[in-house]
Amino acid sequence: MGKIVLNSVRKSFGEVDVIPGVDLTIENGEFVVFVGPSGCGKSTLLRLIAGLEDTTSGAIVIDGSDATALPPAKRGLAMVFQSYALYPHMTVRKNIMFPLKMAGMDLAEATKRADAAASVLNLTNYMERKPGQLSGGQRQRVAIGRAIVREPAAFLFDEPLSNLDAALRVNMRQEITELHQSLKTTMIYVTHDQVEAMTMADKIVVLNAGRIEQVGSPMELYNHPKNTFVAGFIGSPKMNLIEGPEAAKHGATTIGIRPEHLEVVSEGGWSGVVGLSEHLGSDTFLKVTTDAVGTINVRAGGEVMLRHGDRVNLAPQANKIHRFGADGKALA
């Protein structure tokens, strides 16, 4: 079990409302990603759920019982930190077994569980090493091992991959996703990387200034962003947000067009000059300065061989235009 419900959870530090009030339901077994820019309160929200911060008001309900006042250890949750937070004076085995020792489990059972976790995480050969003798990826695995042996109601991940290099990050991302598929335990994952959010989540919670902007599946957020913030945050490269007469033509204050929904056409559309052209092989990313709508990002096929200074005509796919009102909210 691992259903977590947040009822009007608020957190202030002195005069500053970091989380002005959040309502959210995380279903048992879901992989939920909190995503948002730096300082949006996503880590604070995770720490509130973990019990590492006290809520100013509101309630946190875990599996039907109010956990708001419970200390971290009594919430049945396990957390993986950004800095791994391994115990440097203990071997990998002792690190993994520490939560079991704290739970008073007998040594034989604890050893069995630690060995099982180590084998899942490919750590069997490193059990007698200290964290200082491991690579970044191995340390992160130990941190995950320490979390899984407890068989918690839910896992909390606080930007666990940000200290790893790009290649390792992709591997670990896949490992965590596979782990979720095999364990089927609730996972709450905090990241500022929307690619991680899109690839891993069952449900994404987009946060901005402590408020939830939108909750939904990755594709829901991608296809139907509720406002300009979510529209601009989800998707890479960023959605083009265009204001002025072109938006007015569609009856909106702002229109949003994703770079992949712009087509290079031989005539008509918006004419412009290519400023930057990045050829990735599979895709070509263009930055085009147009006369009608200013500078926009375009994602074209790998076969498009446009270069800096080339003139190009761009046309948005009519059914992929997102319309937003003056308040930034999506129009029906």
Next chain:
Amino acid sequence: MARAVTTQRKLVYTIAAWSVALLIFFPVLWTILTSFKTETSAVANPPELLSADWTLENYAEVWGRTDYPRFFLNSVIISVGSTLLGLLIAIPAAWSMAFVPSNKTKDLLMWMLSTKMMPAAAVLIPMYLIFQRTGLFDTRTGLVLALMLMNLPVIIWMLYTYFKEIPGEILEAARMDGASLRDEVLYILTPMAIPGIASTMLLNIILAWNEAFWTITLTTTKAAPLSAFIASFSAPQGLFYAKLSAASTMAIAPILILGWFSQKQLVRGLTFGAVK
């Protein structure tokens, strides 16, 4: 670009370092040398070195005339006891200041340190009277308490500096893993801070061992440690330099040996946190 350190430069630095070290160590060295001279050689002017009459007689006399083992035992009990008691109080205090600081923590630390700036003589009479009236005068318990209180600010400061270096996330991880406050201090914080605790302990044992003002003032015979033992040789019959030096050497030898064997630990302790 890093400048190459030439052999000549190294030699200059080495000579300079040895000169400063010898200058600092000279009084101790002279005391040790004097302790092996006869009383006549000890007071000879100009001082005798090569022509002196060397003897072990002073040690035999000091040993025979006094109860050295009792003084030694008192010194051990007082210095180790006050340090252990101090650590017992300082570990939780430094923990709370390092990991759950309030906006008054910095002021509190400064206030504690400021007590060390007060001249000891300023509280001599009240301390003496308190000790007399509470029956702590000339007791080991009394001295353990007095020296513990005296060194507590230093112990808390040193441990605070150590604990500040331990990432808070590790303690949070322990809390998530089900550790109680006691488990957190016992299994995580203390083992991680062992080098710091060890050097704090060593330094405070040395400070307490060498303390003379209070140990001489607050004792007569029963609880008197080695500082009082030395002082007893500058007594009414006049000064006997050779015997006084023998007594001093016997008093400082144990701590000198301890210091010598733990110098790595001490240096690490005193410079900890200076370079990240």
